[in-house]
């Protein structure tokens with residue numbers, strides 16, 4: 001994971017605590033965003049937030065272990081489209097804005113999320 005001034009992305013996002021705050025706002029955004037909220041209507045919010053927190057932490061260089069399904073398995077059969085994919089990324093960037101994250105950190109997270117597109121869209 002790339003470092004800036006010797007700090008991992010995980011550290012620059014405020015570690016577990018900082019990322020927990022971002023994930024809370026991601027969930028609020030997803031469940032109120034008209035583009036995607038229907039997708040999460042039957043979800044256990046605490047469960048999904050826990051998995052997303054683990055993945056976000058691990059994927060940015062934290063010591064946490066992700067215990068959920070791989071992205072292909074998690075989204076297979078949902079037939080998620082590009083508009084929904086963009087909406088979810090917008091929700092993440094908005095949550096990062098609300099939590100005071102910097103442009104560099106947003107750019108890095110955007111690149112990580114975009115790289116997962118083939119495992120999420122039309123699978």
Ligand code: HEM
Pocket residue numbers: 036039040042043044048051052055067068069070074075080084085086088113114116117120
């Ligand atoms: C790069 C983008 C995405 C990432 C990193 C991501 C991440 C995740 C993770 C970690 C889980 C939990 C998997 C598990 O429980 O084992 C999950 C589940 C899910 N995701 Fe995504 N996701 C992305 C995009 C999307 C999009 C675009 C949609 C559609 C709007 C979506 C809808 C869902 C739904 C409905 C679930 C299942 C929730 C449940 O189990 O109740 N995801 N995603």
